[in-house]
Amino acid sequence: MKIAFVGKGGSGKTTLSSLFIRHLAANEAHVIAVDADINQHLGAALGLDEAEAAALPAMGAHLPLIKDYLRGANPRIASAETMIKTTPPGEGSRLLRVREDNPIFAACSRTVRLDDGDVRLMATGPFTESDLGVACYHSKVGAVELCLNHLVDGPDEYVVVDMTAGSDSFASGMFTRFDMTFLVAEPTRKGVSVYRQYKEYARDFGVALKVVGNKVQGPDDLEFLRAEVGDDLLIGIGHSDWVRSMEKGRPSRFELLEADNRMALQTLQDTAEDSYGLRDWERYTRQMVHFHLKNAESWGNEKTGADLAAQVDPAFVLDERRTGAGVTAPA
Ligand SMILES: Nc1ncnc2c1ncn2[C@@H]1O[C@H](COP(=O)(O)OP(=O)(O)OP(=O)(O)O)[C@@H](O)[C@H]1O
Ligand SMILES: [Mg+2]
Numbered sequence: 001m002k003i004a005f006v007g008k009g010g011s012g013k014t015t016l017s018s019l020f021i022r023h024l025a026a027n028e029a030h031v032i033a034v035d036a037d038i039n040q041h042l043g044a045a046l047g048l049d050e051a052e053a054a055a056l057p058a059m060g061a062h063l064p065l066i067k068d069y070l071r072g073a074n075p076r077i078a079s080a081e082t083m084i085k086t087t088p089p090g091e092g093s094r095l096l097r098v099r100e101d102n103p104i105f106a107a108c109s110r111t112v113r114l115d116d117g118d119v120r121l122m123a124t125g126p127f128t129e130s131d132l133g134v135a136c137y138h139s140k141v142g143a144v145e146l147c148l149n150h151l152v153d154g155p156d157e158y159v160v161v162d163m164t165a166g167s168d169s170f171a172s173g174m175f176t177r178f179d180m181t182f183l184v185a186e187p188t189r190k191g192v193s194v195y196r197q198y199k200e201y202a203r204d205f206g207v208a209l210k211v212v213g214n215k216v217q218g219p220d221d222l223e224f225l226r227a228e229v230g231d232d233l234l235i236g237i238g239h240s241d242w243v244r245s246m247e248k249g250r251p252s253r254f255e256l257l258e259a260d261n262r263m264a265l266q267t268l269q270d271t272a273e274d275s276y277g278l279r280d281w282e283r284y285t286r287q288m289v290h291f292h293l294k295n296a297e298s299w300g301n302e303k304t305g306a307d308l309a310a311q312v313d314p315a316f317v318l319d320e321r322r323t324g325a326g327v328t329a330p331a
Contacts (some may be wrong), residue, residue: 001158001276002148002177006165007184012214013037015243016184017162018045022254024158024263026116030098032109033122034161036144038244041091042162043121046112047105047251058125059108060140069103076313082306085142085175086172086292088285089150090313095322096150098157104147115254122147141174148177149288152322155276165194173291176205180272182212185229187221187236192228199232205287208275210234212268234271235264246248281319288318 005017014037021033027197035042035056043053059066069082074092077083096102109120124140144161153159161178168174175198183198185191195211202209209232213225216236225233242257289312292300296308 001153001155001179001272002151002161003158003272004161004163004175004178004181005184006163006169006175006188006194006198006247007214008165008191009039010193011184011194012185012237012274014039014041014045014162015308016182016212016214016237017042017160018241019240019257019261020182020265020268021046021119021160022114022116022257023262023269024160025114025119026254027269028117030157031119031121032098033112033121034144034159035121036141036163038127038160038164040123040126043112045121045246046114046119046121047246050113054120056110056123056125057108058140059122059143060125062104062107063143065107066104066143066146070096070146074313076311078306082304082308082311083146084292084295084304085145086149086300087146087308087311088288088292088293088313088316090311090316091320092148095152095318096147097161098151098153108143125127128244141169142172145172145174146178148174149318152318152320155273155299158272165198170201172295173287175201176207176287176291179208179276181207181209182234182268183209184212184214185225186215187213187217187224192225195229195232208278208281210271212237212264214294215239235267237261237264284316285316285318 007013007014021031024031033042043056067083070093071077071080071083072092072094074090076090077087105120109122112121113243124144183195185195198209211229211233213222213233213236216222216238222236227274240258240261242252245252292312293309300308
C-alpha cells in the first residue's frame, strides 16, 4: 500500500509521516519510508543523528542505476537514456517488492532501527535553491516516481512518502500513485488552501484524499476544519509532548506516545487499508500510461529524440501477482 503525506510547509508532514511509520513498525508491518520533500527531515524525525542523516544515499544520484535495473529486458525501452520518470513498466521490466533485496535498495536505502522494528529509508537527496524548477529537481522526484510505478505492493507492505505538494507531482502524475493521500493541515486559512489546490487535481483522477488536522487545540479548530473541508476531514491531532521532547533531543520510547495520538495513527492505518482494498490495478496502470504520454509529448520526445509513446506495452497490467526479478528475501 502506498501512502503520501502532503501539505503546506511546516504543517507537520514530516512529523506525522514519522509517527505513522513508527506506528506501522510497532504493528509489525513491512515499511519503506521515502523522504521526497524539499526539506529532507524524515531521517532525523526517525531518530537519525545529523551525521547519519547526512550519510543517507540520494536516489537522485543513482538515477542511471535505477533506470537500468527497472528497464531489465523490456524490449520497448531501448536504453536507460530514453527512460524518463514516467516510463511505465512492461513485459521484461524488473519490478520491485517491498520485502526483497535488489540493487536499487542496496544503493539507495538504509535500514533504520526503530523501537519496535526496522524500516527501510530512502531519500531523494537534498534539494538546493538552484534545483527548483530545473531538471535535477525533477529527476530527484522522478527517481521516486519510477520506483513507485515499478513497485508491486501487498496489503501488509507499506510505502510511506513524505512529499512536497508541488506542481511537479501534478505534472508527472506522482500524486495519483497513492492508495491514500493524507493532507496535513493546520486549522488556518493558509493550512486549508493547499487542500483546495490538491482537491482540484485529485478530483479528475479519483485520488483518495483525507485531511489530517494537525496542531488542533480544541473543538473550535475542528469545527473550522470541518466547515472548510467537509467530509474529507478524517481526524484532528493535537500538540504532542512526545514530539516536543524528541525535538529537544530527548526521545522517549514510542510506546509512551499519547494514547489519543496513537489512536489517531490507527485510524490513519485503517483508512489506508480500506482504500488499498479498493485499488484497481488496471486503472492504476492506465493512469501511468496517461501521464507518460502527456510527458512524452510535452518534453520527453524532444529531450530524448525518441518516440516515447512506443514504450507503452498495451497488454501490460501491474498487479499483485507479478513478482520482482530481484532475489527475494524477507526484510
Ligand atoms: N502534533 C505536533 N505536536 C508537537 N509538535 C509538532 C506537531 N506537529 C508538528 N510539530 C512541530 O512543528 C514543526 C514543523 O513540523 P514538520 O517539520 O513535521 O512540518 P513539515 O510540514 O514537514 O515542514 P516542512 O515543510 O518544513 O518539511 C516541527 O518542529 C515539529 O516538531
Ligand atoms: Mg518536512
